[in-house]
Amino acid sequence: MKKISLRIMLAIIICSIATSTVLCVVSIKRASSVMNDExxxxxSYASEKYSNQLSIYFKNTEGLVDSLAANVSVTFDPMEHQEEVPYFIEYKAYLDRIIKETLQYSDIAYGLYFTFNPELTFPTQEEVWYAFDEAGTPQAVMPDLSLNARDFTEPIAENMQYYFQPILEKKGTWTGPYVDSDVNLEMLSYSRAVYVDGVLVGVAGADILTDDTIDIVKTMKIYGGSSSFLYDDEKELIVSSNDLNKERYSESERQIQQYAEVKNSGVFHYFDLNEEYILAFSKLSNGWIIGITQPTKEVFSPTRGLILVLTLLTLICIVITIIFGIYFSHRLSKPIVNASDQLKLLKHGDYTHDIPTEFLNRKDDIGEFHNAILSIQSEMKKEAELNREKDILLIYQSKQAKIGEMVGNISHQWKQPLNSINLILLNLYEDYQLKELNDEEFKATIDKLMSIVRNMSDTIKDFTDFLKPNREVTEFDLNESIALALNLMEASLKYNHIAVEVNIDKGLKLLGYQNEFSHVLFNILNNARDAILESNVEKKLIQIRGWQADGHVLLEITNRGNPIPEETFENLFEPYFTTKNEKDGTGIGLYISKIIIEQRMHGHIELENVYMGVCCRICVKAKAEGNGNESALCGR
Incomplete structure (x- = not known):
């Protein structure tokens, strides 16, 4: 017991080393988690910061437009416009001054405009538009409408989205980046429709240069390799810090769309070109989304040294654990494995393997366990010797019984041929006495005698082949085995007027010992014949049916005899048990048949009462595929 205690202590030490290894791994994961959270x-802070900055930028622009729209809504009079022609000229001059002054005090918007409803100014198209020149002074923009006329018809042109979008959506809206052909600049536009007493006066709007937005986005950097981008409310890429196209952000765009449906900001990881990224996004006040992404490897670069040290420590712990584990597990498990192997051998009936002396001489529980196994081996050897003697006696008795059966069958088979030979010889002698024997008749008589003798010789050969033992597993034809067994019993069956119906699929091949299998068929057919004779039924019939399924052959032999009593079923295959009279049965036929089918051919045999008789079912392998499915297929 002391040795076992010592080994338990060593096992605890090994577990401690393994635990330290786990702690090292946990430390690495924890460090990575902390850096990831940071x-x-x-x-997240950066995305929200720049989101607020851009939101203020857009809010100021929206404020300019909302202020202009409010001014128009309270100063424009549609009724007076209809009644007095000079009214619109005066109002346009007023609005010109308001737009110029409003834009002059703005440091965000590039331009401010108001486009009148063409239905109010027909047949002309009127708008007031001011934009900063290169010197930073608001200047009126007078587009050449003859060359670049506004198209107010459907379908809506791309450059008219600024006008129709707020009308259709009934709120202030932002357009995506577009190039204004009047000034040849790319810009974003915010516009709002203005109504007075239900009458559309026009659309007020402001432009900001796309380059100004790009400058803000490009300043969003934290680590090396950072990149940032801006989506509109349709999740279309507007600008990016590294000027990559939209496909660069295909994966991030998909996940942003997913997250943005339920939250205004967030952080997630994604993979692009087999590289992991961390991405933070935040919604702007106008529904647009700004995002900043960072390669994970850049985030973890400051902790690579720490992770490397922890990894080396982990590897050292693992190596030490493996060395100790292999050494001590071998020392501890060797006797247990040996005992397990011995028990497995005993389970399969193998008691011939010697137990190493080193295990038998131990003074602990392991030694006692192996000595107990040795005792079991000794008892199994004694029992095996007794069983071997019993089996030899059973086989001898079985052979004796079958020899008696065969002698009776030979007697039936030869009785008629011998009578025929006797009559032929008497006729031959009589012809000879009367001098009526000529050469032709003599030769014909000799040929007839030789034919009868050959048939008698074939009968003896069949019985001789039947008694020869098989020493090797072979593949044989089921129809041939059944034909042999029926041939041996032919005279007995005819004498007792028993008919046999055979329905066997062609080409059925069995794997096993052919003569032993024929021995089984001979036993079953003999029992079937005796059962029919004992029952004294009117229709004396034996039915034989065979087919193949899933690599196995199934055979059914059914007789029209009396059913087997239920209380005798469990003893049918026991040695020396018989339902016949003591003089008619030895009680070993079914026992020997079961040994041959189940132990020698790895199959299954059973008896069952069926309608108007008894059925014997046999299941054996049809080809060499191992023993994996016999039991399941054969019903055990």
Missing amino acids: AEQML
Whole structure:
């Protein structure tokens, strides 16, 4: 017991080393998690910061437009416009001054405009538009409408989205980046429709240069390799810090769309070109989304040294654990494995393997366990010797019984041929006495005698082949085996007027010992014959049916005899048990048949009462595929 205690202590030490290894791995994961959380927080803060900055930028622009729209809504009079022609000229001059002054005090918008409803100014198209020149002074923009006329018809042109979009959506809206052909600049536009007493006066709007937005986006950097981008409310990429196209952000765009449906900001990881990224996004006040992404490897670069040290420590712990584990597990498990192997051998009936002396001489529980196994082996050897003697006696008795059966059958088979030979010889002698024997008749008589003798010789050969033992597993034809067994019993069956119906699929091949299998068929057919004779039924019939399924052959032999009593079923295959009279049965036929089918051919045999008789079912392998499915297929 002391040795076992010592080994338990060693096992605890090994477990401790393994635990330290686990702690090292946990430490690495924890460090990575902390750095990941820090990077996510920084990126989230940055995205929200720049989101607020851009929101203010857009809010100011929206304020300019909302102020202009409010001014128009309270100063424009549609009724007076209809009644007095000079009214519109005066109002346009008023609006010109208001737009110029409003834009002059703005440091965000590039231009401010108001486009009148063409139905109010027909047949002309009127608008007031001011934009900063290169010197930073608001200047009126007078587009050449003859060359670049506004198209107010459907379908809506791309450059008219600024006008129709707020009318259709009934709220202030932002357009995506577009190039204004009047000034040849790319810009974003915010516009709002203005109604007075239900009458559309026009659309007020402001432009900001796309380059100004790009400058803000490009300044969003935290680590090396950072990139940032801006989506509109339709999740279309507007600008990016590294000027990559939209396909660069295909994966991030998909996940942003997913997250943005339920939250205004967030952080997530994604993979692009087999590289992991952390991305933070935040919604702007106008529904647009700004995002900043960072390669994960850049985030973890400051902790690579720490992770490397922890990894080396982990590897050292693992190596030490493996060395100790292999050594001590071998020392501890060797006797247990040996005992397990011995028990497995005993389970399969193998008691011939010696137990190493080193295990038998131990003074602990392991030694006692192996000595107990040794005792079991000794008892099994004694029992095996007794069983071997019993089996030899059973086989001898079975052979004796079958020899008696065969002698009776030979007697039936030869009785008629011998009578025929006797009559032929008497006729031959009589012809000879009367001098009526000529050469032709003599030769014909000799040929007839030789034919009868050959048939008698074939009968003896069949019985001789039947008694020869098989020493090797072979593949044989089921129809041939059944034909042999029926041939041996032919005279007995005819004498007792028993008919046999055979329905066997062609080409059925069995794997096993052919003569032993024929021995089984001979036993079953003999029992079937005796059962029919004992029952004294009117229709004396034996039916034989065979077919193949899933690599196995199934055979059914059914007789029209009396059913087997239920209480005798469990003893049918026991040695020396018989339902016949003591002089008619030895009680070993079914026992030997079961040994041959189940132990020698790895199959299954059973008896069952059926309608108007008894059925014997046999299932054996049809080809060499191992023993994996016999039991399941054969019903055990």
